Amino acid sequence: MPELPEVETIKETLQDIVGLTLDDIKILKPEYVRSWQNQPDVYLGRRIAAVSRRGKYLLFDFERGLYMVAHLGMSGRIYLEPRETALEKHVHIVFSLNTGQQLWFQDARRFGGLWLLKDYGEMFATMGVEPLSRRFSTSYLAPLLENRRVAIKTLLLNQRMISGIGNIYADEALYRAGLRPERPAGSLQPAEIRRLVRAIKQVLRSGIEQRGTTLRDFQDGYKQKGEFQDYLKVYGRENEPCPACRQPIVRQVINGRSSHFCPICQK
Ligand SMILES: [Zn+2]
Structure with a gap:
């Protein structure tokens, strides 16, 4: 998607x-x-x-x-x-x-x-912040996570909170931030929230630089495929070794969405 x-x-x-x-x-x-x-x-x-x-x-x-x-x-x-x-x-x-x-x-x-x-x-009217805007920061995100028991991954997909993130970039951002997708949002410490904000911005910027991810259908306005699929570290890589620790990547369904993570690098 x-x-x-x-x-x-x-x-x-x-x-x-x-x-x-x-x-x-x-x-x-x-x-x-x-x-x-x-x-x-x-x-x-x-x-x-x-x-x-x-x-x-x-x-x-x-x-x-x-x-x-x-x-x-x-x-x-x-x-x-x-x-x-x-x-x-x-x-x-x-x-x-x-x-x-x-x-x-x-x-x-x-x-x-x-x-x-x-x-x-x-x-x-009800759409969430643009994640690449300056407004999306630790001070924006931290209060939204407070006391929330919902999985952080589920929250990242909520378009009323942050707009534009789907399953691929959520998994990739959580990997880069070292966070398990099923972690309750409210359990994230300030340093983890900072890492997550930075990881989201980085992964989206890299995705744009590589002109998107083409797993099946995606093409640009001139029918050219994207290249970010070659840079995915966990998404769609179940049982392949983690690029950092070589442990096999795990796929797990969280609130109906298939999620990919490294059981060692992500806490
Ligand atoms: Zn790992």
Whole structure:
């Protein structure tokens, strides 16, 4: 499932469509549109003013105040085709741009979606802090963990607290911080919280530098795969030796999510 680094990578490649005009929108699967605050026609002839990211969402600002939001769900892809070509399978939405390029929204499992919005207000009202922002710090995180008995891993996946972290980067951050995923959040000591904040930022930045993790589906806006899968230390590496101590990596289901950790290095 695409997480912050993957969505950020798509966002970076889609900077190339900023300034282009939307000539046509084809909605092949109406149920893929999750909000119809605007009819698709009102976007036509408008320039794309910005493409940005919030959590795991991609945001499209159109000139004169119209908006769209896209989420990739489990397996979604958003990418450019150089010109009108025969549609691939599972493409639900097609934007035609004034350069002749098309932007395709493809999602085989259909957990993603597109929102046609008058503004972003409500959509992100309850979304947690951006982990790469300055606001995400030990002093932000520590009070949220206090007295919480829930597993720290479960808390990291809570988008209302921190936005953009999913299963892969949570496991990798906890490994780098030396913390067991099932540790009760409230049991973390101040030094451990500091390590965790640093590890989260580091692992997300590395993920972006390597242009995302491609285990199955992920590709950027130009259909290029990411490379961070080559840098994963625990995720998907059950029974492989820990890079630090050679002990086999353990996989364990915690609150319904499969979690990977080193039983020696992580406490
Ligand atoms: Zn180890």
